[in-house]
Amino acid sequence: MAETAALAHVNGLRAARRSPASHLAEAFAAGSVPGTVTLKEIPYQAMVGIRVERTSDAGTRLASVAGGLPATCGEVTGTGSVNALWLGPAEFLIVAPEESHDSLGGSLIGDLTAALGADEGQVVDLSANRTTFELSGSRARAVLEKSCSLDLHPRTFKAGTALATEIGHIPVVLWKTGEETFRLFPRASFADYLGRWLVDSMREYASPEVP
Amino acid sequence: MLLISCPNCGPRDETEFHYGGQAHVAYPENPAALSDREWAEYLFYRDNTKGAFAERWVHSTGCRQWFNMLRDTVSYEIQSIYRMGEPRPDAAPAGTATITTSPEGAQK
Numbered sequence: 620m621a622e623t624a625a626l627a628h629v630n631g632l633r634a635a636r637r638s639p640a641s642h643l644a645e646a647f648a649a650g651s652v653p654g655t656v657t658l659k660e661i662p663y664q665a666m667v668g669i670r671v672e673r674t675s676d677a678g679t680r681l682a683s684v685a686g687g688l689p690a691t692c693g694e695v696t697g698t699g700s701v702n703a704l705w706l707g708p709a710e711f712l713i714v715a716p717e718e719s720h721d722s723l724g725g726s727l728i729g730d731l732t733a734a735l736g737a738d739e740g741q742v743v744d745l746s747a748n749r750t751t752f753e754l755s756g757s758r759a760r761a762v763l764e765k766s767c768s769l770d771l772h773p774r775t776f777k778a779g780t781a782l783a784t785e786i787g788h789i790p791v792v793l794w795k796t797g798e799e800t801f802r803l804f805p806r807a808s809f810a811d812y813l814g815r816w817l818v819d820s821m822r823e824y825a826s827p828e829v830p
Numbered sequence: 831m832l833l834i835s836c837p838n839c840g841p842r843d844e845t846e847f848h849y850g851g852q853a854h855v856a857y858p859e860n861p862a863a864l865s866d867r868e869w870a871e872y873l874f875y876r877d878n879t880k881g882a883f884a885e886r887w888v889h890s891t892g893c894r895q896w897f898n899m900l901r902d903t904v905s906y907e908i909q910s911i912y913r914m915g916e917p918r919p920d921a922a923p924a925g926t927a928t929i930t931t932s933p934e935g936a937q938k
Contacts, residue, residue, distance in 0.1 A: 692838055692839045692840065692892075692893065706893065706894070707838070707892075707893040707894050707895055708838060708893065708895065710893075710894070768842075768843045768845075769842075782839070782892075783839075783891060783892050783893070784842070784846065784891060784892065785843070785845060785846055785891050788845075790890075790891040
């Protein structure tokens with residue numbers, strides 16, 4: 620009963636919650652060029668930081684809950700909505716929909732914590748640490764290439780790859796979810812800066828191309 | 831800008847990394863037995879090598895792991911990148927890995 624009451628309380632607060640780039644929603648919509656490049660925020664995704672040795676018993680248990688843990692840089696594991704991104708040799712980021720957070724009736728963090736048990740490692744709720752931007756469209760890569768030094772050409776950077784790098788001089792996790800779709804995970808405090816930076820980078824595609 | 835090959839992530843721009851100073855400076859076995867001068871030398875005095883220099887770097891916006899690099903301080907050529915705990919790969923004369931000279935070249 621107590622848990623149900625707490626849940627109702629949390630859901631009451633949900634309407635008052637503001638995502639890190641919520642004030643830019645209009646700017647994102649105005650700056651997007653449908654069919655060419657669009658930018659939107661996907662707020663409140665559940666994220667869990669995991670630090671564990673992959674090959675240990677705890678790593679195996681956590682992998683079974685998370686749908687696998689990636690072995691090398693860039694790899695993303697998981698199927699459907701729960702995915703694990705490689706951040707370091709023993710550090711991973713689980714990204715899942717908002718509803719899987721324990722405070723909203725899910726059980727992701729509780730399950731991961733239980734899987735780790737008393738073994739060496741960490742399971743930390745990082746849902747408020749980063750927000751998610753989705754940049755998509757035929758010019759999405761061109762927008763990113765202005766401020767990211769990675770080789771983003773599809774022959775090197777394939778869909779289903781995620782890399783921690785710098786975009787616009789700030790640390791960002793860049794996940795290519797589709798051929799023309801990128802998800803960017805900036806820290807919450809950088810969301811305003813990166814949002815404005817990307818809108819600025821997108822501006823030229825709203826004008827007719829100069830031959 | 832240097833293009834540094836992180837042992838975990840591959841080649842990345844220098845701006846993703848942070849410098850960690852001279853590598854292979856061993857922690858004193860018995861710090862309490864050191865004189866103030868020896869302790870200060872351990873803490874603050876580092877080689878100022880012209881040529882191949884072993885140094886530590888961390889890939890701070892990538893995998894956040896430390897590694898060692900052998901870099902030429904004149905040409906900036908990266909001669910070797912190796913993991914923490916591994917010995918310096920070039921045939922360096924014994925003794926260069928630890929601080930043997932006193933500050934200002936004073937006699938011990």
